[in-house]
Amino acid sequence: MAKKTFQRPKGTADILPDQVYQWQKIEAVARTLFDRYGFGEIRTPIFENFEVFARSAGDTSDVVTKEMYDFDDKGDRHMALRPEGTAGVVRAYCENKLYGPEHEKPYKVFYMGPMFRYERPQAGRFRQFHQIGAEAFGSNSPALDVEMIAMVVDYLKNLGLKNLTVAINSLGDAQSRAQYRQALIDYLKPHFDELSSDSQIRLEKNPLRVLDSKAPQDQAIVAQAPSILDFLSSSSAEHWQAVQILLDQLNVSYEIDSSMVRGLDYYNDTIFEIMTNDESLSGAATIAGGGRYSGLVEEFGGPATPGVGFAIGVERLLSLLAAQGQLPACQTDxxxxxxxxxxxxxxxxxxxxxxxxxxxxxxxxxxxxxxxxxxxxxxxxxxxxxxxxxxxxxxxxxxxxxxxxxxxxxxxxxxxxxxxxxxxxxxxxxxxx
RNA sequence: GCGGUAGUGGUGAAGUGGUUAACACACUGGUUUGUGGAUCCAGCAUGCGAGGGUUCGAUCCCCUUCUACCGCCCCA
Missing domain, CATH: 3.40.50.800 (Anticodon-binding domain)
Structure with a gap:
């Protein structure tokens, strides 16, 4: 009778010394580079009250409805392993009153560490994965949006990555989005029967999500759909223009993808993703994503404070580095x-x-x-x-x-x-x- | 949550309802009673993910389960 053996939990990985060496390299690059941009490292708990995530990510997001790794602790508190970094950082920002006058604005922090999502593992997707992310609070300046994008691009370039696409879009403010949402529904309703069953459900719950459906029949319909960029309020339109001008100034090449929607509900105005066309990551082409959010700090009891942030998927980054032959050589001398x-x-x-x-x-x-x-x-x-x-x-x-x-x-x-x-x-x- | 494929030693893998589970790499020892990337020789899975079942007999057939990989959903 063989002894009972144990396997690591589904969707997790043991990172062995040779790999840890690679991890430390890219983490070190992030630390020195982000420091150059004036970001300090923050470390928040790996688990929080369930509500922290539920409230920030939005009730219709999949992260909340089905991917939360939650549990009740011995004190009957409903806790959850963090599915992303922003919520905890915003909570810490409010709890420590980092919006106070003694703190430099914008308040800029970065983090790195494990995140958890209860889902089926597959290419570039795990139950425990890691993100390197950053947040900046307290400024509405489009220059800050651009700085965040530039910092990610700078970072990935520093690591030697090539063939990356920066996709940007604007979700506008709440008003813009409400108007667009209605216009989109009006457009999609007549096509209801032609939509995939998934998209029929999306149309009810969160019509914007129909936009990034992968189903071919949906894409054909979406191609003719109205663009959110035509519904931007004047201030959002202004912000949107400024972001593009500044990116041009920095020679950061980008593509406007007006059908891009991010998975978390809290975004508004600028959103962006960094994608690869590498085939080994075809199902997980997004290696970094982020955007601007307002209202989140308020939601956590702080004063109305705008924020911008992004997160990079470390596992995806590493596998892309491997695919491009850019993994730092392991020194065993x-x-x-x-x-x-x-x-x-x-x-x-x-x-x-x-x-x-x-x-x-x-x-x-x-x-x-x-x-x-x-x-x-x-x-x-x-x-x-x-x-x-x-x-x-x-x-x-x-x-x-x-x-x-x-x-x-x-x-x-x-x-x-x-x-x-x-x-x-x-x-x-x-x-x- | 749904669908597909797979699971043999440290690794890559071949294989069959029936006495010893190929081959290669790696490793260990020897050839050199104390000197490295070469050659040669030898050793190295009482077990074929786990648990049941069918059978005289199962790694190979059936069921369950676990895990991995791929896709959907969604996302980093």
Whole structure:
């Protein structure tokens, strides 16, 4: 009878050291770049009261209606694992009164971490996934919208990604959207029977969603539908124009997609997505998305404060980097590998290994009493630059055998002088490369 | 939540209702009683996702379940 084994929960992943190395690289790039744009990192809880998400995302959004990873805790509180980052950040913004006069405006923060959505895993989609996101509060300036878009583009370029499309659209303000919504319904109603069954339901619940249906019969109808851009109020239209002008100024290329609708209900005015046409991510082409929202801070009890934000899907980003051959190379280089032969060499090899580490070098040794050959194989495999061999004969002479793995040359060096000699040895080896 | 495909060792995989589950890579040991990317030799799945059932007998047939992958919905 085999022992009971365990599997990780559906839709989750173990991220092993070699991968974590890649993660840390792209996280580091984000940290330094976002810092340059004046964003500070914020860390909010991974779970919140269910209401925090329900209220922000909107009652008709799928995130709330069927994808929430929620549970009741031991105090009968209805909690939920965060499905996205914005709600928690807005909650923290209000709770910590970051709208206060002592804080610089706009108030800019970024975050990175796991998000949870209870859904069926598939390409680029997991139950636990990760986002790198940013939010800025307290300014209505279209320049801020543009800065957010530019920052994402800057970031992705820094990582070496190519062939990305920036799609933008405007959802207008509440008034614009209400008018458009009615116009859209008026247009779609006569075509009701031609729509896919999904879209027939959408028409009832959230007509804007019909716009990004993938069903061919829907797309044909949608193509003739009125555009929201024709329903923008004067202030929204002005904002929309300014965003385009500023993007042009920055030479950020973009496409206007008037049928783009984002999944969360809180957006208004500018929304954007960064998409790839890479086939490996065909079902999950959006690697980053965001937009402007107002009303959210108010909803959480703060003063009326506009916000803009975006989130990047880390798993999608990573798989796109892999597809484009841009994953940062994993460095496994080790400075020293200490080969020890025989019981009498154990103490000395431990001492030497530690000595080298104290000096700031990466040093590894064998713990399995393996043959010298096997130990050299390990040294070779992990890319050790030098091998130090310690056995009975070396101990007798008070020396250590030092071998340069690249040149194959080996010479003895006094155990006492090792610490002093190592820096020049390392330097000489680096110059020889 | 719905639909499709799949699940054999550390990895990639072949395979059949019936005594020893190919092959390759990796790994370990040996050839060299203490020296690395080569050659050669040897070892390496009492088990074929899990649990039931059919059968004299199942990894191969049936059911259930879990997981992965792909698609819908939706989204990062």
């Amino acid at each position: 080790v400075d020293f590998y200490i080969v020890n032969i025989g019981d009498e060499a154990q103490v000395a090899s431990l001492a030497v290994t530690q000595q080298l580490r104290y000096l700031g070098y990466k040093a590894q040794r064998d713990y399995l009493d393996r043959s010298a050959k096997a130990q050299f194989k390990s040294a070779n495999r992990i890319g050790a630059r030098f091998v130090i061999t310690i056995g009975a004969s070396e101990l007798e002479k008070g020396v250590v055998a030092l071998k340069n793995m690249a040149s194959g040359q080996q010479h003895e060096i006094s155990l006492n002088e090792l610490a002093e000699a190592v820096p020049t040895i390392m330097q000489a080896a680096s110059q020889g490369e």
